[in-house]
Structure formats: structure tokens, C-alpha cells
Amino acid sequence: MRYNNASKFSPDCSDCPIRHRAVCARCDADELDHLERNKYYRNFQAGQTIVWADDRMEFVGSVVSGVATLTQTMEDGRTQMVGLLLPSDFIGRPDRSTAAYDVVATTDIVMCCFRKKPFEKMIENTPHIAHRLLEMTLDELDAAREWMLVLGRKTAREKIASLLVILARRGKLPEDVNAPVVFDLPLTREAMADYLGLTLETVSRQISALNKDGIIELKIKRNVTVPDIYRLTQEAGDDSDGGYLN
Amino acid sequence: MRYNNASKFSPDCSDCPIRHRAVCARCDADELDHLERNKYYRNFQAGQTIVWADDRMEFVGSVVSGVATLTQTMEDGRTQMVGLLLPSDFIGRPDRSTAAYDVVATTDIVMCCFRKKPFEKMIENTPHIAHRLLEMTLDELDAAREWMLVLGRKTAREKIASLLVILARRGKLPEDVNAPVVFDLPLTREAMADYLGLTLETVSRQISALNKDGIIELKIKRNVTVPDIYRLTQEAGDDSDGGYLN
DNA sequence: TCTGTACATTGACCTGGATCAAGAAAGATA
DNA sequence: TATCTTTCTTGATCCAGGTCAATGTACAGA
Numbered sequence A, B: 001m002r003y004n005n006a007s008k009f010s011p012d013c014s015d016c017p018i019r020h021r022a023v024c025a026r027c028d029a030d031e032l033d034h035l036e037r038n039k040y041y042r043n044f045q046a047g048q049t050i051v052w053a054d055d056r057m058e059f060v061g062s063v064v065s066g067v068a069t070l071t072q073t074m075e076d077g078r079t080q081m082v083g084l085l086l087p088s089d090f091i092g093r094p095d096r097s098t099a100a101y102d103v104v105a106t107t108d109i110v111m112c113c114f115r116k117k118p119f120e121k122m123i124e125n126t127p128h129i130a131h132r133l134l135e136m137t138l139d140e141l142d143a144a145r146e147w148m149l150v151l152g153r154k155t156a157r158e159k160i161a162s163l164l165v166i167l168a169r170r171g172k173l174p175e176d177v178n179a180p181v182v183f184d185l186p187l188t189r190e191a192m193a194d195y196l197g198l199t200l201e202t203v204s205r206q207i208s209a210l211n212k213d214g215i216i217e218l219k220i221k222r223n224v225t226v227p228d229i230y231r232l233t234q235e236a237g238d239d240s241d242g243g244y245l246n
Numbered sequence C: 001t002c003t004g005t006a007c008a009t010t011g012a013c014c015t016g017g018a019t020c021a022a023g024a025a026a027g028a029t030a
Numbered sequence D: 001t002a003t004c005t006t007t008c009t010t011g012a013t014c015c016a017g018g019t020c021a022a023t024g025t026a027c028a029g030a
Helices: A017-023 A029-037 A116-125 A127-153 A156-170 A189-196 A202-211 A224-233 B018-023 B028-035 B116-125 B127-153 B156-172 B190-198 B200-214 B226-232
Strands: A040-044 A047-049 A059-065 A070-074 A077-084 A102-105 A109-116 B042-043 B050-053 B058-065 B067-073 B079-083 B104-105 B111-114
Touching: A029 A116, A040 B028, A047 A202, A047 B226, A059 A116, A059 A202, A077 A189, A077 B127, A102 B079, A116 A127, A116 A224, A127 A156, A127 B067, A127 B079, A127 B127, A156 A189, A156 A202, A189 A202, B028 B116, B058 B116, B067 B190, B079 B111, B079 B127, B111 B116, B116 B127, B156 B190, B156 B200
Parallel strands: none
Antiparallel strands: A040 A109, A047 A102, A059 A109, A070 A077, A070 A102, B042 B111, B050 B104, B058 B111, B067 B079, B067 B104
């Protein structure tokens, strides 16, 4: 459904640890070749669960396109998103046989995967990749801890803004720092609420408020193309409400 | 001041990555020896800041005794604790020159330290230590994410209970699972509040409530010894309020 | 074009925890 | 012993965000 960029399928694993190959002469070339040959792509539909918490997880991989979430759920149904996986983000942890969280595709998503066993073998033989993996894990740890500040101490409005900043940073930023930023909002209100430790109603109200305050602007409706909009410019401009922030 | 266990100074770095030596025949023994010879101990008093966020950090180390916290502070003073360092916990991150958070001793504390440079060198030469470090970082990441659920979705009472469980788990648990657990509470109400995303008043009220509900029990006052208590049993039992959970 | 489903918005009301404000205990100092 | 400081407790009040409920909108399928 909706937000679907599976079209840019051409695999761009630009931040995949494997790519490290380009800059490392000391690693085991055969090993890397072997891995490169054994990578494969998997598609998931929006809403589909990629891995269930505590299930065996036989692969590692990175997001090529689309968005997924890491989610924790309590017995009574309360859920907290603990991670957001955007293109180039890595998923899976060497030396852990089971997943720690539910991984759910929130949009159609393409992942670049490796079977875990050979990947672990490669880590052993190519210390620089292990090093890169440690670095990535430390980054994730920093992000998690920064999010603890958001969850523990920020107001609803600040929480929304924090999320918007994260998403904006991951899009292509405009050259001019002062130019307005445009980016996709590939999450439902509920998903945002789960990330922010709020209810979906509060998220909705805060977004409306930010909109009313002129801080964020409405976006083009999902399946409306640029030509569609352009056509509107030829009509009498009566129905001025151009679109919706999804 | 108060909670001071610097007395058990005898260095017990039982979970220090260096200890890995005992189980690894493949690592560079000279390197390990060199590091072992170059470890040193540092003492900090309760309240003292061990490292300031963004300051250069020239060492890594682990807690021998005492408790420290990792804290993030916003410009307006709101603070969120993002990590709790108990004995055997590791601090410092290879390849990062500056600290990401304030590290503050909440009790008198003894740390076992290594200068960062040689430590990093050792990591390069002893892949198994790098591996162990990745494992430790993944554990921290799990802990941080579990804490996100606590901060985002739990009630004040549940938050307190979550903290108590963490502290209880780190103490020596009784053989009998059903026996009551006894452990130190080496944090002020304010520190707990900062960890839990609450105010200190709420923490105080909730602890009083848990106490009233018979879920937690009062503990012996800090500087009262067992003989002191015993002496009380000889008096007329009028002043029955035996002590305080502090 | 109608219908059903999934999301999003908005309103009315309630409540858990924050805020403000005294006091009381613990512990240090003298 | 009295005094000062820091920490903890408790009460009174407030309000941000939760809860419950109704309505609107997007869009797929028939």
C-alpha cells in the first residue's frame, strides 16, 4: 500500500558493511567475494512482520528502500518502538541467535540480506568489518540513549519535533540551510505514537497544532503526482486546499 | 559521603575485557601483559564528575566498586540519566575521542583504568577482545532499548519497580527464589527521578506507597550496625520505627 | 458510483504526575 | 549539644496528555 519506493530497487547498499571492501586491502578477499556472491534481496509488504521477537533469526541485512521499525510489546499490549530502520540501516546481530524485538515493515521494503553463518565467519576473518560493526553498534547505542532523553523529559510537541528532525536529517537536505525541508512521513500516527511514547490522538493534535502554527506545512496527498498538481494550476483556484499532510 | 564500599578495594575486575585472557590462547600475550601491567586505579568521591560530556576522554575502564551514572542534560537543565554503572560495568568507547555524556559518581567509587591508546592498540591485535567488546556494546544497547519501554510506556509505580529489579538483580540474590531480596539503594531520590523520567517528589511518593503496601520493606539506617540494632531489642519496644529506607 | 476498511481529526472529560510549598530527618560541623 | 545543609516526605493544586467517543477522509474493491 501507500508510501512505496520499491521502484528504486537498484540495490544501493551504500552503507552495508560489505562495502568496506572498497577501502580495505587487508581483509580476506575470497571471504568478501564469497559473501558478495551470496547476498540476496528480500521484499516485504507494508505491515508485514519481518522477524518476531524471540524467533530464530538466520540472516543479517540492511534496508535498501522503505522503512521498518523495531518494536517491544508488553503482555497487556502497550508497545514501544525502540528503533527506526531507514535505508542503509543495518539489522541483525552477530552471535545472537534470536531477534530481540519485533521487526515490522511500515512501508513496502527491500532488504539486502546475508545468511548469518557465513557473515559471522567473515567477521572472524576480516577484523576491519568487526571494527566497523562495533562502530555501528556504538552509533545505535548513542541514538538509543538520545531517545531516552526524548522519552523521559520532552513534551509532546518536543517529541514530535524530535522525530521530524530525525526524518528530515535522513532525507536529502537542501543546500541552503535556511530553505524549508521536505521529506516523507512514512509512519502512521500510531507508529509515531509508539515511537514517542504518546497516544495517537496526542500525535494528531500536536501535528495539527504545528501545522496551524505554520511550523510544518501540508504535503501533497499520497498518490497525487507532480503533473496532477500542475494541472490544478490551470483551474480557477477556488478549492485552495491543496493536499494533506499524511 | 554515605554509601561507601571503597573498603572492598581489592581489585575485582571480574568482567573486565582483559580477563578474557584466561580463556583465549590465540591473542597476543605480550600485548595483554603490557596492558595488565599498565592498568591503574582511580578513586572518585560521591558527587564528583568523572568525565564531562564532550570532554576528551583518555582512558577506558570498569567500575570496581561504587556506582556512577551517565547523564544527559538539556540547556534548560532538564536531565535524563541514560545509564547506570555498577561494579564490573565498562566505561569508555574505543575510537571515540570525547565522552558522549557526563559520568558522575553517585557514591565513592573505585575504577580500574587503562589509557585509551594502548587499549585500542590491543583491540587491533587481539580480535577476541574486539569481539567481547562488541558483545558488551550489544548488551548495553539491549539495556538502553529496554529502558526506552520503561520511559515511554510505564507508570510511575512500574518505573520504580523496574529500577528496583535492576538493582536487585545486580546484588547477590538469595538461593530461594521466593525469599525476600535485600540490596543497597545507592541513589538519591533525585538520581532515581532522573533515571525514571519523573520528579523526585513522585519517586518519593511511590516509594512511600510501595512501602505502605508492604511490597518493599524498610531498611536499616545507613550508619547503624547490627549490634546497634540488637541493643534496641533490649529496650522497651515503644519507639517501634526501626529504621528508614533511604 | 457505492461500500467497507483503515486512518486521521477533533471534542469533552478525566487523571497521573508535575508544580509549588512547608516541614521533618539525617548527617556533617563545631 | 546546638546549628546548618542536604535530602526526603507530604499536602494542595494544576495541567499535559490520556481516554472515550463521534466524525471525517482516503482509497480499495465491487
